[in-house]
Amino acid sequence: MTNEQYCKAATGDVNLINKMLSTMEKYGENRWWLSDDVKRMCFFQLQEDTLLIEFEVLHTGTQLLLGREVYVIEFRDLGKLFEEAKTKYNPA
Template sequence: MHACNGMLLATLASVIHKAETCYLIAPGRLYQTPVREERVKNMNNAEYLKQKNLLPETTTYQELLAVLTSYGENHWWVSDDPRVRAYYQTLDQSSPFILPYRQYMADLTLLLGREVQVYEIRMSNKEALKQEVEQAWEKSELNTMASAQ
């Protein structure tokens, strides 16, 4: 098994680390995901937005900074657990997304255990997706508690 970004990957896949990115090469597919390091967990909100290439003088920066600040010490957007990121991003009602869109789609796919389509994330379908995410989250939390005992 290979570990990349806190996820265990089957030995079928090759993992290549290059700079700050982890490339997962599976048969017929190439996935790219940021490599999470300890320094990322300690990143403050302004550093996170800078990493996203947002300029402080933009409206988007100010909006996202307010949203990130509203979470206090819960910096779920830098969590190593994709289920945590998918859960909180789905419940977050702010716009734009806190997570990069591709990362959110990948995290959501892992949480739900199925491929997620773009139309499911649109506002018109968001309530159904939110319910499915909450059910998957509860199930994963129960499984985590059961395996800890």
């Protein structure tokens, strides 16, 4: 699946597709949004303002990554969640 195909499967909004593709370009061959490792996906997603994975996956995966319940309102401060994630996960 190409990045463009992935984006088009997620949304029909051309502006959002372009924003997603721009975000994806930063990662080159590291296509973490297609990973089978939910902790890996969430670790990288927490660094981005543009959502590349489903929010439900992000929410559940972040709870697994951090080893605690994460309230939806906590996603208003991604930086804080990412700082905590850095202490729990170190991707190879």
